[in-house]
Amino acid sequence: MRKGFDNEKYLTMQSAHIRERINKFDNKLYLEFGGKLFDDYHASRVLPGFQPDSKLSLLKELSDTAEIVIVIGAPDIEANKIRGDLGITYDTDVLRLKDAFEENGLYVGSVVITQYSGQNSADLFKGRLEKLGIPVYIHYVIEGYPSDIPLIVSDNGYGKNEYIETTRPLVVVTAPGPGSGKMATCLSQLYHEHKRGIRAGYAKFETFPIWNIPLKHPVNLAYEAATADLNDVNMIDPFHLEAYGETTVNYNRDVEIFPVLNAIFERIYGESPYKSPTDMGVNMAGNCICDDEACREASCQEIIRRYYLTMDRFLAGLCPRDEAYKIELLMKQAGITVHDRKVVDIALSLAEKTQAPAAAMELEDGTVVTGKTSRLLGASAALILNALKALAGISHETNVIAPAAIEPIQKLKTEYLGGKNPRLHIDEVLIALSSTASFDETARLALKQLPRLKGCQAHTSVMLANVDIRMFQKLGIQATSEPKYEKKPLYQ
Numbered sequence: 001m002r003k004g005f006d007n008e009k010y011l012t013m014q015s016a017h018i019r020e021r022i023n024k025f026d027n028k029l030y031l032e033f034g035g036k037l038f039d040d041y042h043a044s045r046v047l048p049g050f051q052p053d054s055k056l057s058l059l060k061e062l063s064d065t066a067e068i069v070i071v072i073g074a075p076d077i078e079a080n081k082i083r084g085d086l087g088i089t090y091d092t093d094v095l096r097l098k099d100a101f102e103e104n105g106l107y108v109g110s111v112v113i114t115q116y117s118g119q120n121s122a123d124l125f126k127g128r129l130e131k132l133g134i135p136v137y138i139h140y141v142i143e144g145y146p147s148d149i150p151l152i153v154s155d156n157g158y159g160k161n162e163y164i165e166t167t168r169p170l171v172v173v174t175a176p177g178p179g180s181g182k183m184a185t186c187l188s189q190l191y192h193e194h195k196r197g198i199r200a201g202y203a204k205f206e207t208f209p210i211w212n213i214p215l216k217h218p219v220n221l222a223y224e225a226a227t228a229d230l231n232d233v234n235m236i237d238p239f240h241l242e243a244y245g246e247t248t249v250n251y252n253r254d255v256e257i258f259p260v261l262n263a264i265f266e267r268i269y270g271e272s273p274y275k276s277p278t279d280m281g282v283n284m285a286g287n288c289i290c291d292d293e294a295c296r297e298a299s300c301q302e303i304i305r306r307y308y309l310t311m312d313r314f315l316a317g318l319c320p321r322d323e324a325y326k327i328e329l330l331m332k333q334a335g336i337t338v339h340d341r342k343v344v345d346i347a348l349s350l351a352e353k354t355q356a357p358a359a360a361m362e363l364e365d366g367t368v369v370t371g372k373t374s375r376l377l378g379a380s381a382a383l384i385l386n387a388l389k390a391l392a393g394i395s396h397e398t399n400v401i402a403p404a405a406i407e408p409i410q411k412l413k414t415e416y417l418g419g420k421n422p423r424l425h426i427d428e429v430l431i432a433l434s435s436t437a438s439f440d441e442t443a444r445l446a447l448k449q450l451p452r453l454k455g456c457q458a459h460t461s462v463m464l465a466n467v468d469i470r471m472f473q474k475l476g477i478q479a480t481s482e483p484k485y486e487k488k489p490l491y492q
Helices: 007-023 041-046 054-061 074-078 090-103 120-131 182-195 218-226 238-244 252-269 292-315 321-334 342-354 379-392 403-416 426-437 441-447 466-475
Strands: 029-033 066-073 108-116 136-140 170-174 201-205 234-236 249-251 358-362 368-372 457-460 478-481
Touching: 007 029, 007 054, 007 201, 029 182, 041 218, 041 292, 066 074, 066 090, 066 182, 074 090, 074 108, 074 120, 090 108, 108 120, 108 182, 120 136, 136 182, 170 182, 182 201, 182 252, 218 234, 218 292, 218 321, 234 252, 238 252, 249 252, 292 321, 292 478, 342 358, 342 368, 342 457, 358 379, 368 379, 379 426, 379 441, 379 457, 379 466, 403 426, 426 441, 426 466
Parallel strands: 029 170, 029 201, 066 108, 066 170, 108 136, 457 478
Antiparallel strands: 234 249, 358 368, 358 457
8 A cells, every 4th residue: 555644754854743732831831642653554554654643652752741631431440431442441451551651761740540439449440540650630420411511611620630740841641542532631621720820721632623624535435434333424614714714624523522612712712712622633644645646545445444344243243233234324424335345245245256255454464365265275365375475475285384383283173172163263373383384485475474474355145253353453453344254153
């Protein structure tokens, strides 16, 4: 996939813009940091050239002036809310985030527990953090939030929240996930800082939607597809259009809450520093797209991937059909169908021909390789093996795995572990290949091609087993699958 985004320009421009925003206030800016700080693979997929750790790199460039505050909602602690991408609870993720930031030389000042109303689990988590030497602050539920502005901006509203002690000009407020209370934490601090005679500022950093590209640009449509479960909708910012006569893009939640934010700013400062939701943002990503066509193409592929992911989740009973309907609508707006994903028709054609599950992968040079189900290998495992042989220039007929490496794995699965399927999954075929590579040069050559699979597109004719899903993710392969079970089990 050709490069469509200038990451170096982005880091330089973004850090300069944030420093500029700090200087507009009393050298104190609370920056609400949305999205993933680590491993932002959505952004790297729709903006080819955007590095998954770009936000982390950005913070490292600002490390001399920045400190981080991690926010977690007490209701999320009480509910043991889990991050879907990592499979860990939000409270555990707070500790992971703190470790990850500090390993990269960033300063984490404190943790804030928001929306507190006496939850016992929140008290226990607070005690755990304090035993680890981590400062913890409590922010309370405010009755009538966010509508009762006079109460919110008073000693009985924000004034009840504990003031967060910070020492640096830039305070980055982040959280394990959405709905944690990042914005409310920032606004509460503005109130407390104002009472201390400091005119602190607030800004928001969200990569998507990108405000200065068209509303229906595939990059922005891909963001809607990615947040179909949240029911986010991109829209023209009416406040920005009225104030400046300029068309910009924002999303519904920020547009809906802006009048409330504006009233809060006016009550704290006497006047609002912003005329629109777009004004609050500091995102420079739109200025760093260097190949618009490459980003359009990549985003269209992302929308199709999101459609397949949602359909698979719907079949598994994990989401309502409305989510898939929404992505189907986005596909129509982008003028694409599933057949615009090159590997789809090839995988389905092979499955029809063999009457068994099949898979296809597009390699870095546009070549497509396939994998079919056999006595020894599942379709996904065969696909990986065939892709490695193609990349290494090894003929398709050449066996790169010794039978002696496969047979013990099959015996372990069926005879000792009680499995019914002797065919190897991706992880098992890679173990067998590694074993063979210890004494076979051809197998060693094939194994060395693994890094070249990153970014390749793949599709399977049936839904994947969880182990194969994880392996595709670990290899960096962007895989989709038909919303269809290989069999029709009641228990999957």
